[in-house]
Amino acid sequence: MTEPTRRAILKGGLGVACCAAASPLLTPVTLAAAPGENRLVVIILRGAMDGVGVFAPYGDREYAELRPKIGLVPDDTLIDLDGRFGMDARLDALHPFWRAGELAVAHAVSTPYRGKRSHFDGQDLLEAGIGDVAKIDDGWMNRALGQVSEARAEHALAVGREDMLLMRGERAVRAWTPGTKLSLQNDERALLQLIYGRDPLFAEAAAMAEELSALGGGGGGAKSATGRLAKYTADRLSEEARIAAFSIGGWDTHAGQPSALGAPLKALAEALTILKSTLGPVWGDTMVVAMTEFGRTARENGNRGTDHGTGGALKGGAVYGDWPGLRERDLYEGRDLTPTMDVRHYPAWALHALFGIERAALEGAVFPGLEMGARPGFIA
């Protein structure tokens, strides 16, 4: 195999970075019959990851103008990838993936979702794999399972506390819930303060509770929770499971983005490294795709953050996608990265290569309305 197929693919929603990780030794299959040897892990990044922020187009002159305070700096907060794009230095654990050709990023991708930039609707559409909120019913991974003859419940696994639409549907799947509990992070803590702001009794108590909790050194829960999810997922994929999905939250960085991204970036790096190390030889047959519901604004806001946007990013050993540029006239509605490809393109090709599901089924039943187009460069 000469194709560098080990890539970390994180998929973005609107204009978000999407990246994928896969083994270069991945063998595409032509017959859709379970179980086969290939594995697919889908990670849903909840909160609209800032693709432009995490996989920064630092080579574009406009980047520094759009992100004067929160932009990444080469050799400091940014690791160069290809001379034009770089990644947040806190993903340094993924740099070996990149050097080995195992990490893929695709920019400027999105679901068909446009308009309100609502997290709930955006995530639902991302997981449902369709373009119409009114028609949301089941998840595309469940429909994909339905296309593979002899697929059984133990081949598919949803991991985590929340009920994943991605895996819901007619086909039975397995689910596992870890014992750890999530706590409000980042923007949601700010929202809680907003709610309490009008009520002096609550505001005072909440402020003191925050101080007490800061003293207690909380926040470690998120990291270990993701690590457990990844470890459990890899253990099951090493046995009977073939497709699995879990979530990483904390990406909704409206304020104080540089520090707010610390925890989710750490979780993402940890998830990918633990998946690879736990899978061992099975890593050679595995692709990981990480996706988020949409991107964020090209410009930073007044709170050193970014607001909901449109185009996102996906990655894989190279930076893919048709980069639309960051000039004023290049931006969607003058504010967001313009999406130039349907994000579903990537999981569709992954399903085709990994499990032999036919293009007609992918464009029809699994991702209605999608035109798959040309095979992406990172899929053999």
Place this chain on the structure above:
Amino acid sequence: GWPEEAEAWITPQGLADRIAWASVLGQLVEARWDPRAFVEAALGEIAGQETRFAATRAAERWEGLALTLASPEFNRR
């Protein structure tokens, strides 16, 4: 509850516990409740602007539910 009872438990620890409870409850919900519908169903007209905004703007469903459950409007009923 009565205002006197509210003062009794709206201490830092009491509130922290209440927020933690709301977070857990938000995560335990099996059905995919929409936080936008939940804030209407749970509070209706009582919901303040900030609470409604927060519940609908949260990044994940369980957070939207938790914010409603942790709100003063919900807890003063």
